[in-house]
Structures are given as C-alpha cells and as structure tokens.
Amino acid sequence: MLTILAKLLQFLNSNQNPNQLALAACFGLAIGLMPGFSVLLILLLMMVCVIKANLSLLVFIWGLFEAVAYVADPALHQLGYALLTAEALQPIWISLAQSNFWTLTAFNNSLVMGSTVAIIALWLPVYFLIRVLIVKYRQQIQGTFKQLKITQLLKGSKFFHTYQRLGN
Amino acid sequence: MKDIIRWPGIVFALLLVCLVYFLLEPLLKLVIEQTGSQTLSTKVTLDSVQIDWSEQSLILEGLEVADKDQPMTNLVEVDHLALQIDALDALTGHLISEQANILGIQFNTPRAESGEQDSADKSNDSEDTESSPGFDLPGLGLPDIDTLVSKENSLTYKRYKKFRQYLDDTKADYKTRLAALKDKQKIADYKARFKEIKKAKGFMEILSAASKAKDLKKDIDKDISEASQLNRDFKQAQKEIKRRIAELKKSPQQEADQLLKKVGIENGTQKISQFIFGPEMKAQMKKFKNWLSSINDSDTNTNENTDNVNTKTPTPERGKGVFVQFAQANPLPLVWFKNTELSGDLSGIGHDFLFKGSASHLTDQQTLSGQPTSLDLNLKSDLVKNAQVNIVVDIRTDQKLSLSFDVKQYRLDKTPLSGNFTIDSALLDTQGNISTINDQLAGNINAELNSVSLKTSGDSFKKYPAIEQALTDEDHVTAKIELDGTIEAPQFDINSNLDSIFDTVLKKVVDAQLAKYKDQVTEKIETMLQQELNSSESSQSDLIGMGDDIAGSKDIFKDLIGKL
Numbered sequence: 001m002l003t004i005l006a007k008l009l010q011f012l013n014s015n016q017n018p019n020q021l022a023l024a025a026c027f028g029l030a031i032g033l034m035p036g037f038s039v040l041l042i043l044l045l046m047m048v049c050v051i052k053a054n055l056s057l058l059v060f061i062w063g064l065f066e067a068v069a070y071v072a073d074p075a076l077h078q079l080g081y082a083l084l085t086a087e088a089l090q091p092i093w094i095s096l097a098q099s100n101f102w103t104l105t106a107f108n109n110s111l112v113m114g115s116t117v118a119i120i121a122l123w124l125p126v127y128f129l130i131r132v133l134i135v136k137y138r139q140q141i142q143g144t145f146k147q148l149k150i151t152q153l154l155k156g157s158k159f160f161h162t163y164q165r166l167g168n
Numbered sequence: 169m170k171d172i173i174r175w176p177g178i179v180f181a182l183l184l185v186c187l188v189y190f191l192l193e194p195l196l197k198l199v200i201e202q203t204g205s206q207t208l209s210t211k212v213t214l215d216s217v218q219i220d221w222s223e224q225s226l227i228l229e230g231l232e233v234a235d236k237d238q239p240m241t242n243l244v245e246v247d248h249l250a251l252q253i254d255a256l257d258a259l260t261g262h263l264i265s266e267q268a269n270i271l272g273i274q275f276n277t278p279r280a281e282s283g284e285q286d287s288a289d290k291s292n293d294s295e296d297t298e299s300s301p302g303f304d305l306p307g308l309g310l311p312d313i314d315t316l317v318s319k320e321n322s323l324t325y326k327r328y329k330k331f332r333q334y335l336d337d338t339k340a341d342y343k344t345r346l347a348a349l350k351d352k353q354k355i356a357d358y359k360a361r362f363k364e365i366k367k368a369k370g371f372m373e374i375l376s377a378a379s380k381a382k383d384l385k386k387d388i389d390k391d392i393s394e395a396s397q398l399n400r401d402f403k404q405a406q407k408e409i410k411r412r413i414a415e416l417k418k419s420p421q422q423e424a425d426q427l428l429k430k431v432g433i434e435n436g437t438q439k440i441s442q443f444i445f446g447p448e449m450k451a452q453m454k455k456f457k458n459w460l461s462s463i464n465d466s467d468t469n470t471n472e473n474t475d476n477v478n479t480k481t482p483t484p485e486r487g488k489g490v491f492v493q494f495a496q497a498n499p500l501p502l503v504w505f506k507n508t509e510l511s512g513d514l515s516g517i518g519h520d521f522l523f524k525g526s527a528s529h530l531t532d533q534q535t536l537s538g539q540p541t542s543l544d545l546n547l548k549s550d551l552v553k554n555a556q557v558n559i560v561v562d563i564r565t566d567q568k569l570s571l572s573f574d575v576k577q578y579r580l581d582k583t584p585l586s587g588n589f590t591i592d593s594a595l596l597d598t599q600g601n602i603s604t605i606n607d608q609l610a611g612n613i614n615a616e617l618n619s620v621s622l623k624t625s626g627d628s629f630k631k632y633p634a635i636e637q638a639l640t641d642e643d644h645v646t647a648k649i650e651l652d653g654t655i656e657a658p659q660f661d662i663n664s665n666l667d668s669i670f671d672t673v674l675k676k677v678v679d680a681q682l683a684k685y686k687d688q689v690t691e692k693i694e695t696m697l698q699q700e701l702n703s704s705e706s707s708q709s710d711l712i713g714m715g716d717d718i719a720g721s722k723d724i725f726k727d728l729i730g731k732l
Contacts, residue, residue, distance in 0.1 A: 035487060049177035049184070073486045084492040097494035100256035111489025 016054065018138075022131040024053035025061045026123050032065025033076075033115045039104045040116070072118075073111065080114030193217045200228070210236040210243070211283035225252045234283020235276070242279050246512075247272025257500065268505040268530075273512025273523075313685075316427055317692045323426065324419035324693045328700045331412045335704060338405050339711045345398050346714060349391060349721050358388060358728055388725050395722035402718045409708065413701070420693035424686045448585050449649065453658045456602070501533035510545070521547040521555070534564050553577035570603040580617075592621035594645075602651060609658055611651040620645050638673040642666070 027048050034041045048058060069076070084093060096102040106112045197217040204212030215230025228249040235243040251265040258264075319325050361384050368377030484490045508527040515521070525545035531537040540562035547555035554576040562568040578596040585591060600613030620643050624636045646665050653659035 035489065046181050046184075049181040050174060051177070052172055052174045070486070077484055077489055081490060081492070090494075093492075094494045098497055100260050103260045104256070106491070108492050108494060109489040110484065110492065111487070114489075 018131045018134040020052055021054050021057055021134055022127045023051065024055065024058040025130040026127050027051075027053050028058040028061025029065050029122060029126055030119045031058070032062045032067075033069045033072075033119055035069075035106075035109070035111050035115060038106045038109070038112045040106075040112070069115065076114030076118060077110045078114070079117060080110035080112065083113055083117065084108060084110060193219055196226075204233070208233060210234045211239075213283075223252065224255060225250060226258075227251075232277075232279065232283075234279060236283075239282040239284035240279050242277045242283070243275070245272075245274045245277045246270055247274075251505070261502065262500045263503045264500055265505045266507065268508040270505075270508055271511045273510065275512075275514065275516030277516060313688050313692055317689055317696070319696065322693060322696065323423045324416065324697050325700070327416055327419050328697055331416055332700075332704055332707075334412065335409060335707055335711065338409070339707060339714070342398070342402060342405070342711070342714050342718065345401075346717055346721060349395055349398060350717070350724065354391075355724065355728075358384060362728070362731065385729065388728050392722055392725045392729070395718070395725060399718050399722065402715055406712070406715070409711070416697060416701070417694075420690045420697060423693055424689040427689055428682055428686055449660050449662070450658070453651075453655070457655045499536050501531045501536040503530070503532045504537050505530040510543070514547070519547075520551060521549045523547050525557075534562070538564070540564070540568075547575075551579045551581075567606050568604070570601065572599075572601045574599045589639075590623045590625070591617070592623045594618065594620040594622075600649075604655060607654045607656065609651055609653055609655050613647075613649040613651070615645075615647045615649070617645040617647075619643055634677050635670065635673050638669055639666070642669055 027044065031041065031044050031048070034044060048055075083089060093108065096107055107116075193216070196219070197214050200217065201212050201214055211232075211234040213230075213232045213234075214228055216228075218227040218229070219225075220227065228251075229247070231246040231249055232242045233244045235241045248269065248271040250269040251263070252267045253263065253265050361380065365377045365381045365384065368374045505527070506529060508530055509525075510527055511522075511524045513522050523545045525543065527541065527543045529537050529539040529541050531539075531541065534541065540560055542561075543557070543559040545557045545559075547557060549555075552575060554574075555578065556574045558570075558572045560568075560570045575596065575598045578598070580591045580594045580596055583591040583594075594617040596615060596617050598613060598615040600611065600615075602609070602611035602613070604610075622639050622642065622645070624639055642665075644665070648663045650661040651658060652661070
C-alpha cells in the first residue's frame with residue numbers, strides 16, 4: 001500500500017503524460033464498478049494490459065470504486081432495472097437478446113446495466129477532471145508542497161526512502 | 169500509437185490467453201463436474217475433457233453419474249461423448265450439437281469410489297418389485313358336493329315337499345269324503361226309515377210307505393253313486409301318487425344336470441392365454457408406465473426450472489443484480505443433440521443386449537427444439553439374431569409416445585411367464601407397435617414362439633396331468649395381443665393357439681371329471697330323497713289303506729238297497 005501511494009505521488013510529480021494518468025483513473029473506475037460475472041470486465045482488463053495507462057493509479061482507483069460499487073449497489077440495480085424494463089427501450093433489448101455475444105455480456109442483468117450506464121456517464125467527466133487536477137497540481141501545488149515543513153520531515157521518513165528508491 | 173499501446177502488455181495478454189487455453193480443459197472438467205453434480209443432486213465425474221478448436225468439438229471421456237441411492241454404483245456411465253458444438257451457444261449455457269457421439273453407455277456399473285454427496289437427497293424410492301401373480305385353472309376346481317347339494321337349495325327336495333303336501337291333502341280329502349259317506353247317523357237314519365216302511369199296514373199306510381221307500385232308495389242310490397265316484401277318484405289319486413313318485417325318482421338326475429351346468433365345462437373354456445401371458449403383460453406395462461412417468465416428471469421439472477428463471481422477483485443479493493428475460497425469436501433448449509450416434513450395454517438394467525443406433529433431437533425442452541425425439545436402436549446379443557427398436561417421443565403438445573419393435577429369433581431360457589408357467593426354452597419372433605397419447609394406450613403385438621418347451625407348476629396342473637402334458641408337448645405357440653384402455657388400467661385381448669389346445673384337452677378332462685361328479689351328486693340327492701320318501705311311507709300306507717274302506721263303502725249301501 002505504501003509502495004502504491006509512493007508510486008502514485010511519484011507519477012503525480014513526474015513528467016508522465018496526464019492523459020495516461022486520467023485514462024488509468026477511468027479504467028480503474030470502470031473495473032471497480034463492473035460486476036465480476038460480465039464478459040465486459042474481461043474486455044476491460046485486456047484493454048488495460050494493452051493500453052498504456054498508469055497501473056498504480058488504476059489499482060488505487062479500482063479499489064476505491066469497488067467500495068463505491070458496494071455502497072452504490074442498490075442504486076445501480078434500481079437504475080439498471082428501470083432501464084431494462086422501460087417500455088421505450090424494449091425493442092433495443094429484445095434485439096440485443098437475440099445475439100449470443102450480448103447475452104455473454106450479461107447486459108440483461110440490472111447491476112451490469114446500471115454499472116455500465118454509470119461508467120459511460122462518469123468516463124469523460126472523470127477523465128477531464130483528473131487530467132485538469134494533475135496539470136493544476138503540477139503547476140500550482142507541487143512547488144508549494146515541497147517547501148512545507150511537514151514535507152521536510154517526511155523526506156527523512158521510510159516513506160520518502162521508498163519514494164526515492166522508486167525514482168532511482 | 170507508441171504512446172498508447174503497451175507492448176509488454178500485449179505479450180502479457182497473449183500469455184494470459186495461452187494460460188487460459190491450456191487451463192481451459194481442466195477448468196471445463198471442473199465446471200462440468202460441479203454443475204452436473206448440483207443439477208442431478210449426485211456425484212458427476214469425468215476422466216478427461218478435450219477441446220478440439222479446429223473442429224469446434226468437445227470430447228468427454230469417462231463420464232460417470234453416481235446413483236444417489238447406491239453411492240458405490242453408477243446410474244449411468246459413458247465411455248466417450250463427442251459433441252460438435254457452437255462455442256458461443258455453449259458460453260451462454262446452451263449445449264447445442266449438430267452431431268454427437270455417445271458411445272459406451274452402461275447402466276448400474278460399480279464405482280471405484282463412493283459417489284455419495286453431502287447434500288444428496290436420501291429418498292427411499294424402493295422399486296416396486298411386484299412379482300407376477302399365479303392363477304387357478306378356471307373351472308377345474310369343482311365345489312364340494314355337500315356345499316353344492318343341500319336340502320334348502322335342492323330342487324328334488326322342493327319337489328318332494330310338494331309331493332308330500334299332495335299326499336297329505338289327498339289323504340285328508342278322502343278321509344273327509346269317506347267319513348261323510350259312512351256317516352253313522354245317516355245310516356241309522358236310513359235304517360230307521362226302513363223299519364218305519366216295513367211297519368206299514370192298511371192301504372193308505374202302504375201307499376205312503378211306498379212313497380217313502382222310493383225316497384229312501386233315491387237317497388241310498390245317491391250315496392252309492394257317491395261311493396262309486398269316491399272309489400274312482402281314489403284310484404285316480406293312487407295313479408297320481410305313483411306318477412309323482414316316479415317323477416321324483418327322476419329328479420336327482422335332472423337336478424345333477426342343472427347343478428353341473430352352473431359349474432361345468434363352460435367356465436373351463438375361457439382363454440388360457442389370458443392367464444399365461446396376462447401377468448407378464450401387466451408387469452411389462454407397469455414398467456412402461458413407470459418409464460413414461462419418469463419422462464413426464466423430468467419434462468415438468470425442466471419447465472418448472474425455466475419458469476423460475478422467468479419469474480425472478482427484483483430482490484437481488486448485493487453484487488448480483490437481477491436478470492431480466494427478453495423474448496427470443498428462436499429460443500434454444502439447454503441441451504439439444506440434433507443427430508446422435510449411440511452405443512452401449514443394457515445388461516446393467518437387466519437386459520443382456522448391446523445396443524447401437526442413432527437418436528435425433530435429444531433435448532430437455534422439445535417445445536423449444538420443435539422436433540420430436542426419436543431413437544432407432546439395433547440390439548445385439550448372443551441370444552438374438554436381430555432386434556430393432558424404434559421409439560418416438562413427442563411431448564410438444566400432448567404426451568405422445570410410440571414404440572415399435574421387431575425381434576427375430578430371440579432365445580428365451582427359463583423365462584417365467586406367470587406363477588404357473590415357465591418357458592424352459594423357446595425361439596421368439598415378435599413384432600409390435602405400442603402408442604400412447606396422454607393416458608390413452610393402443611397397440612398390438614404379434615409373438616411367435618418356436619421350439620417351445622413350456623413348463624407348468626402348481627397344484628392345478630398336478631391334478632390334471634393331461635393338461636400339463638398337452639401344454640408341454642406343444643412346440644409352437646402364437647399370440648396376438650391387442651392393447652387398449654389407459655396406461656393406468658390397460659386392457660389386453662390375447663389370442664393364442666394355446667386357447668384351442670387347452671380347450672380341447674380341458675374339455676376331455678372336464679367331461680370325465682364331470683361324469684364322475686354327476687354320479688356322486690345324483691347319488692347324494694337320491695339318498696336324500698329316499699330318506700324323505702321312507703319317512704312318508706306310513707302316510708302313503710294310510711292313504712292306500714283307505715282304499716278298502718272306500719271300496720267297502722258301496723257295499724253297505726247295496727245291502728240296504730237289497731233289503732229295501
């Protein structure tokens with residue numbers, strides 16, 4: 001955990017592309033919210049392997065959104081169920097139900113549907129928010145943060161040595 | 169592109185795919201074993217699972233399904249099961265195969281290790297092993313003579329009672345008439361009148377006496393006439409009594425004939441084949457009924473399971489959600505083997521046959537496959553030259569089942585037919601069709617047994633060795649069986665050449681037996697009648713004794729006339 005946090009700070013302070021960090025956060029969000037029995041989760045994990053996204057940040061956000069998913073489970077179920085049973089959307093769902101691929105995604109599960117909608121809805125806002133926050137952090141907070149007394153104290157701690165070791 | 173793609177990640181993903189590829193078979197084996205065990209509530213094991221990606225086929229070797237009631241026995245064992253499957257259908261839980269091979273099917277084989285499951289339901293479904301009932305030979309068990317002949321029910325005794333009544337009435341009648349004729353007061357009156365006539369003196373008195381004498385004579389003539397009539401009537405009555413006694417003496421014979429008609433030969437000529445083949449047919453129909461019930465039950469369970477999925481209420485466990493079902497244009501059954509080659513061994517279920525054949529549209533939900541299931545099996549055994557069985561099950565709307573078979577030269581050894589009959593050896597040729605629609609049953613079976621050695625047992629046959637001999641001498645037996653009615657209460661109409669053989673022999677046996685029996689019955693009735701007639705002898709003697717008085721009654725009045 002300490003290593004992940006140190007890595008996280010290192011990436012925030014490094015010159016790594018903010019887009020990659022934002023993408024990692026989005027994938028972490030998606031994997032965290034998506035229920036385990038959907039094929040979509042496997043697809044997301046494969047994409048994470050292939051696409052350059054910061055894995056430490058992804059794992060951190062994944063853990064965070066696993067907790068969010070647990071808390072938001074009833075709301076996500078309600079949302080998914082409302083969509084799946086909505087009269088206007090029935091033709092779409094019925095046409096998807098004819099396909100084995102879509103059946104494999106378990107799209108007709110209320111939690112999968114609710115989570116998918118939440119992921120789609122949150123993907124872009126989270127992406128841009130994280131990206132903006134990283135840029136702002138590097139421009140405005142990083143310098144000030146280094147000069148704080150607490151930072152000086154931390155530099156002598158085990159955590160800082162871990163951080164340094166990762167940098168080397 | 170370089171900024172977006174993580175090349176080591178691609179290698180990792182490929183490694184992951186390779187790992188899955190190599191681990192898929194053991195994983196699938198585990199999934200099949202666990203899912204099968206849960207679904208069937210008994211232990212399901214596999215030796216190996218092979219996936220042929222190029223052929224899109226799945227090969228299961230050494231499939232064993234344990235009997236939950238007998239954990240050391242396999243309910244069914246399949247050596248080799250090869251399926252051509254659609255991978256996407258399989259991933260969505262539908263085992264659909266255009267071509268399947270299920271080879272080496274065996275039933276009730278021993279297991280190397282116990283198939284007991286902790287959660288297995290321990291139901292005590294004891295198999296109904298009702299044995300074929302025996303029977304008594306119809307009409308040959310004649311009733312005991314004392315039971316058959318009793319005073320209360322005897323026709324002869326009734327006739328005797330009538331005779332006795334006649335005798336007593338006649339006796340009383342003649343007694344009355346004789347008493348009236350020989351009335352002392354009347355005779356004294358006649359004598360007194362005669363004396364008075366004789367006393368007459370003088371013309372006028374003599375004239376009056378002549379008139380009185382004329383009246384007296386008229387009265388006495390009337391009595392003489394009455395006495396003559398009485399005598400004639402009495403002679404007639406004597407004749408009637410003799411006639412009635414003669415008739416009574418014939419009665420035991422007539423009564424014996426009538427009694428023997430009731431228990432006689434007509435009951436003995438019923439269809440013996442009904443009794444020979446009937447119990448076995450009933451036992452086979454019971455097995456057929458149980459098998460049919462099991463098919464219906466499994467179908468009902470499948471439908472119930474489907475219903476459960478469709479009617480899930482939206483109260484999910486956390487992290488599970490609810491599956492909403494949508495109508496599918498072409499819904500698929502869970503299992504559907506469109507064309508299947510089958511082979512196996514039926515010895516485990518009590519039939520020493522190997523079988524080979526094909527099945528089409530084996531499925532758990534015929535309503536979804538839209539096709540009836542049919543099986544064409546060729547049965548092989550050292551005991552049979554050729555045996556073909558065709559079964560068609562159609563439960564899409566009604567519960568329809570048809571079974572047809574053609575068996576050539578099936579050697580039967582020591583095969584029990586009923587409690588009293590055993591086929592010691594025979595060669596059976598049989599063809600038949602049996603069909604059921606819901607509960608209604610129809611069908612016909614032709615059976616021809618050649619080189620038959622039929623053994624009989626039981627007291628009935630020991631008593632009638634001629635029947636036993638005739639049946640054991642017969643080396644060719646044919647039977648035509650018509651099935652009708654319902655599965656619960658099947659009706660059999662069995663016609664066999666044994667019927668005529670049996671009837672002929674039985675008639676001879678029964679005729680001889682009945683003749684002897686008839687003599688015994690007649691003798692018994694005659695004895696009874698003789699006893700009764702003896703008891704009425706005094707009454708008869710009294711009546712006959714009245715004959716002298718009746719004959720003498722006329723003389724009294726003739727004497728009076730002579731004097732007059």
